[in-house]
Amino acid sequence: MKLLQLNADDKQGALQLKGTYANDTHYDHVVDDDTVVLTPDGEVLAVLVAGVISARARRKAYKHLRSIYGMPSNRATAVYRGSSLPRIRKRDGSLSRTRQVPHSILDLLERKGVRADVLGYLDTTPRIRKCRLSAWSLNKPEVLRGVMPFVHEVDDVFRSWIPDRYAAQLAVVHQVPGWHLHGTAFTTITVNKNFRTAFHTDKGDLKAGFSCLATLGKFSGGLLVIPRYRVAFKIRPGSVLMMDAHEFHGNTQIAGERISCVLCCRERIAKCGGGEA
Numbered sequence: 541m542k543l544l545q546l547n548a549d550d551k552q553g554a555l556q557l558k559g560t561y562a563n564d565t566h567y568d569h570v571v572d573d574d575t576v577v578l579t580p581d582g583e584v585l586a587v588l589v590a591g592v593i594s595a596r597a598r599r600k601a602y603k604h605l606r607s608i609y610g611m612p613s614n615r616a617t618a619v620y621r622g623s624s625l626p627r628i629r630k631r632d633g634s635l636s637r638t639r640q641v642p643h644s645i646l647d648l649l650e651r652k653g654v655r656a657d658v659l660g661y662l663d664t665t666p667r668i669r670k671c672r673l674s675a676w677s678l679n680k681p682e683v684l685r686g687v688m689p690f691v692h693e694v695d696d697v698f699r700s701w702i703p704d705r706y707a708a709q710l711a712v713v714h715q716v717p718g719w720h721l722h723g724t725a726f727t728t729i730t731v732n733k734n735f736r737t738a739f740h741t742d743k744g745d746l747k748a749g750f751s752c753l754a755t756l757g758k759f760s761g762g763l764l765v766i767p768r769y770r771v772a773f774k775i776r777p778g779s780v781l782m783m784d785a786h787e788f789h790g791n792t793q794i795a796g797e798r799i800s801c802v803l804c805c806r807e808r809i810a811k812c813g814g815g816e817a
């Protein structure tokens with residue numbers, strides 16, 4: 541395992557890039573094999589472990605995930621700057637922005653082969669006030685079942701490499717036996733197909749935890765860039781990237797078919813109570 545101590549730290553610059561695409565002017569380092577990456581303050585920003593997910597688990601997950609049919613309809617920042625609908629009327633009569641993406645943009649993305657959806661459990665939002673299993677998991681239970689060997693392998697990597705953050709997640713999911721992916725520290729998986737995310741932060745996942753990313757498919761590009769620290773990660777199929785997804789991150793251009801899975805624990809899942817989902 542290598543150690544990469546980063547020197548750059550431009551929080552304001554990263555914020556200004558929100559909703560725009562990553563390119564090679566945004567990073568100085570490319571991490572593509574076993575590496576612990578530290579911020580200039582010495583905090584662990586990310587750990588990449590290469591070649592740890594079995595071909596068998598990947599094959600099975602791919603078989604189920606390649607048929608993903610959802611769209612990133614509520615991920616306006618990750619789609620691109622300015623692509624949200626001004627929807628909700630505020631008290632002063634003005635319209636506030638939402639995370640909803642207009643149909644015209646979704647149609648365009650659909651034609652380009654972009655898909656995105658969620659498997660597993662969702663906590664409450666201001667608009668949907670109940671905890672629930674995602675619609676995709678309900679409609680296609682065989683998909684969630686089929687990815688579980690893959691999820692367990694990612695979970696093993698997370699437990700081995702970042703035990704303190706793993707323990708923090710486990711403590712949360714153990715409070716809610718009916719609302720997490722059994723035998724793991726995860727509640728939820730975001731799945732993307734050929735989705736070049738614009739710079740965004742992940743909202744609603746446990747701050748004390750870490751997000752775990754893994755990919756499937758045959759592709760080039762799609763580096764995951766964290767502009768604040770000028771670092772990019774190449775997440776090959778079989779590798780796992782564990783990272784602080786509360787930092788702005790986004791992808792470079794993708795060629796081929798790239799499926800990415802982001803496994804996390806939703807912060808507010810503990811409020812869902814101990815009952816069965």
Ligand SMILES: O=C(O)CCC(=O)C(=O)O
Pocket residue numbers: 618730732735737742753762763764789790791800801802
């Ligand atoms: O596909 C990736 O590398 C990143 C995905 C991501 O950041 C997201 O879905 O929030």
